[in-house]
Amino acid sequence: MLRHLRFTVLAAFFAGSAVLAEDAGDVTRGEAIFRQCASCHQVGAGAKNRIGPQLNGVFGRQAGSLDDFPYSEGLVRAGVDGITWDLETLDVYLENPKSLVSKTRMNFRGLADPQDRADVIAYLRSFSASPANIPEAMPTAQGTDHDIDPAILAIVGDPEYGAYLAGECTTCHQADGGADGIPSITQWPAEDFVVAMHAYKRKLRTHPVMQMMAGRLSDEEIAALAAYFKDLE
Amino acid sequence: MKMNRRSFLGTASAAGASLAAPMAFAAGHGVPHVVVVGGGPGGATVARYIAKDSKGQIAVTLIEPTRAYYTCFFSNLYLGGFRDIGSLAHSYGNLAAEGINVVHDWAVDVDRDAKAVALAGGGSVPYDKLILSPGIDFVDGAVEGWNLSAQNAMPHAYKAGSQTELLRAQILAMPQGGTFAMVAPPNPFRCPPGPYERISMAAHLLKKENPTAKILIADPKESFSKQGLFEEGWNTHYAGMIERVGPDFGGANVSVDPDAMTISIDGDVNKVDVCNVIPAMKAGRIAQIAGVTEGNWAPVNAADMSSKMDADIYVLGDASHQGDMPKSGFSANSQAKVCANAVRGALTGSTVFPAKFSNTCWSLIDTNNGVKVGATYEATAEKIAKVDGFVSSTGESDALRKATYEESVGWYAGITADMFG
Numbered sequence: 001m002l003r004h005l006r007f008t009v010l011a012a013f014f015a016g017s018a019v020l021a022e023d024a025g026d027v028t029r030g031e032a033i034f035r036q037c038a039s040c041h042q043v044g045a046g047a048k049n050r051i052g053p054q055l056n057g058v059f060g061r062q063a064g065s066l067d068d069f070p071y072s073e074g075l076v077r078a079g080v081d082g083i084t085w086d087l088e089t090l091d092v093y094l095e096n097p098k099s100l101v102s103k104t105r106m107n108f109r110g111l112a113d114p115q116d117r118a119d120v121i122a123y124l125r126s127f128s129a130s131p132a133n134i135p136e137a138m139p140t141a142q143g144t145d146h147d148i149d150p151a152i153l154a155i156v157g158d159p160e161y162g163a164y165l166a167g168e169c170t171t172c173h174q175a176d177g178g179a180d181g182i183p184s185i186t187q188w189p190a191e192d193f194v195v196a197m198h199a200y201k202r203k204l205r206t207h208p209v210m211q212m213m214a215g216r217l218s219d220e221e222i223a224a225l226a227a228y229f230k231d232l233e
Numbered sequence: 234m235k236m237n238r239r240s241f242l243g244t245a246s247a248a249g250a251s252l253a254a255p256m257a258f259a260a261g262h263g264v265p266h267v268v269v270v271g272g273g274p275g276g277a278t279v280a281r282y283i284a285k286d287s288k289g290q291i292a293v294t295l296i297e298p299t300r301a302y303y304t305c306f307f308s309n310l311y312l313g314g315f316r317d318i319g320s321l322a323h324s325y326g327n328l329a330a331e332g333i334n335v336v337h338d339w340a341v342d343v344d345r346d347a348k349a350v351a352l353a354g355g356g357s358v359p360y361d362k363l364i365l366s367p368g369i370d371f372v373d374g375a376v377e378g379w380n381l382s383a384q385n386a387m388p389h390a391y392k393a394g395s396q397t398e399l400l401r402a403q404i405l406a407m408p409q410g411g412t413f414a415m416v417a418p419p420n421p422f423r424c425p426p427g428p429y430e431r432i433s434m435a436a437h438l439l440k441k442e443n444p445t446a447k448i449l450i451a452d453p454k455e456s457f458s459k460q461g462l463f464e465e466g467w468n469t470h471y472a473g474m475i476e477r478v479g480p481d482f483g484g485a486n487v488s489v490d491p492d493a494m495t496i497s498i499d500g501d502v503n504k505v506d507v508c509n510v511i512p513a514m515k516a517g518r519i520a521q522i523a524g525v526t527e528g529n530w531a532p533v534n535a536a537d538m539s540s541k542m543d544a545d546i547y548v549l550g551d552a553s554h555q556g557d558m559p560k561s562g563f564s565a566n567s568q569a570k571v572c573a574n575a576v577r578g579a580l581t582g583s584t585v586f587p588a589k590f591s592n593t594c595w596s597l598i599d600t601n602n603g604v605k606v607g608a609t610y611e612a613t614a615e616k617i618a619k620v621d622g623f624v625s626s627t628g629e630s631d632a633l634r635k636a637t638y639e640e641s642v643g644w645y646a647g648i649t650a651d652m653f654g
């Protein structure tokens with residue numbers, strides 16, 4: 001296990017928080033734990049960027065460095081400042097994302113149990129061998145698992161109407177993507193946005209405010225919001 | 234995105250960004266002119282949304298006397314020691330940078346025929362559309378023995394800032410075992426859960442600093458917002474500390490003596506150490522001066538928040554009489570967006586989308602113990618009508634209460650960014 005410190009800036013975090021599990025992680029268990037991550041991240045064959053970046057080849061990758069993913073400024077800066085994803089940095093990040101990158105948009109409470117983290121990291125590492133993408137691996141992401149009518153997903157939203165409707169959202173969700181206490185909803189792929197809103201509307205997702213807000217939005221209105229938020233920087 | 238808007242608006246609004254040029258715009262200069270009175274959640278939001286969405290096609294002037302707006306929302310959390318006072322203050326600098334002509338002055342008169350607003354500092358500002366969001370004033374003589382000149386002895390702290398700081402200082406200066414009294418307001422008033430969140434926060438502070446202190450509430454109302462949740466919280470966290478006298482026991486029959494520091498409830502005189510008097514409320518005075526009030530409030534059309542008395546005047550937030558929405562910052566912000574869309578449509582022909590309103594009010598009962606109530610609303614011919622709603626339940630888990638509190642912190646960041654840029 002890597003225990004030496006490569007970045008002095010991170011020394012404080014490592015000293016204070018990371019308790020690396022002693023045993024190598026369990027990939028099978030890691031796959032199960034990863035389901036919590038899969039609503040935003042895909043990994044495996046054909047994995048694409050969704051709300052979060054795809055995680056194939058994440059080991060050895062500089063933080064915030066995929067060309068085609070709109071990272072938070074905080075994460076890009078972390079990468080430029082020298083964070084590369086490896087066992088240690090992932091362990092700290094997964095324990096509490098905001099402790100490592102305070103302005104990350106990754107709105108995840110973190111995994112408190114060191115063994116859980118080790119297992120997820122072991123699972124992720126199985127998609128990080130060389131070559132980074134392993135074609136024969138099972139597609140595991142659940143992020144787009146849904147039974148939404150394709151006709152609903154095909155609706156092309158009107159971003160101008162979306163901009164108006166978004167006024168209802170930005171009273172709570174910060175338009176600049178900040179995510180303290182309330183998740184960021186900017187720059188989501190439109191499909192993920194539509195799936196999430198319909199899940200609230202059908203009360204599959206549990207938050208009462210969101211069930212109420214989504215509950216009275218029509219399919220067109222949800223599409224309009226998705227069209228607006230996907231490009232909001 | 235902000236940068237783009239800023240550079241886009243830069244030239245069109247160079248004059249508009251100056252703080253001291255109320256006469257820089259005159260109606261008839263080509264672009265239509267919207268004047269907004271009051272820079273709270275109603276006024277700041279409507280000014281910002283009209284300016285940013287009209288992309289220079291509408292000139293916007295915001296008239297607001299204070300240079301730093303202190304939010305009433307979260308001012309109770311300051312009382313309880315969960316925020317510092319500075320965290321409640323917001324400047325209008327970003328609004329000026331976004332192209333809004335911010336004038337720090339009082340509007341003292343509205344000439345509806347000439348369509349111009351007179352300023353206390355002299356001069357007047359012409360408008361094509363006038364939006365009033367002046368918040369509340371207190372009804373004269375509402376609490377016998379109290380008037381504004383007594384607000385230092387018996388603070389209301391219902392307009393945030395120095396009043397809120399004074400109230401906290403007074404609570405901290407109470408003798409051990411002393412009494413904090415509150416005269417609660419009758420309906421309708423700004424922030425229905427506000428007085429009761431305040432009681433919770435005062436109790437939180439006193440439990441730490443002065444655990445034998447007592448809290449006495451004289452309340453003219455039978456019941457109040459989130460009552461079950463508050464009472465459950467008070468019993469659990471502040472057992473034996475809080476006594477509420479409702480109308481059945483004379484809670485509506487109250488007078489105070491600020492010199493003697495006494496409060497009389499149904500003839501029973503109590504000597505108290507702090508007395509927080511929250512009198513009955515009415516629309517901010519400028520609404521009445523403009524002649525758009527009926528009784529204490531300004532009636533509006535639900536579809537666009539236009540005054541029922543004058544099609545070129547709109548009234549937002551606490552000052553308006555609109556129907557089912559509570560008087561809250563969230564509501565004012567929500568109404569502002571509907572109004573901005575309608576005003577833009579009226580002045581530039583942009584698409585007017587259907588009115589949708591919503592509100593959620595969070596309250597903090599104790600550390601990490603948040604509750605909320607909220608609803609969605611639509612415009613009907615008569616009023617803003619409630620569609621659907623929810624409220625936290627008693628007996629919720631600690632984790633849920635903590636998440637609700639954290640959500641409120643997120644909301645505060647969201648709404649203040651939405652108002653002030």
Ligand SMILES: Cc1cc2nc3c(=O)[nH]c(=O)nc-3n(C[C@H](O)[C@H](O)[C@H](O)COP(=O)(O)OP(=O)(O)OC[C@H]3O[C@@H](n4cnc5c(N)ncnc54)[C@H](O)[C@@H]3O)c2cc1C
Nearest residue numbers: 271273274275305306340367368424550551560561562563
């Ligand atoms: C203790 C407390 C707690 C609260 N908590 C919450 C909460 O948690 N959530 C929530 O949503 N709401 C809360 N509120 C309610 C919220 O603060 C108000 O509903 C909201 O501020 C109303 O917005 P407004 O734009 O109508 O008026 P205001 O915010 O009062 O703004 C009016 C502005 O107009 C200015 N003004 C007045 N007259 C003139 C004039 N003649 N010329 C120029 N300017 C003028 C004033 O200086 C003021 O800045 C709380 C209120 C209190 C008192």
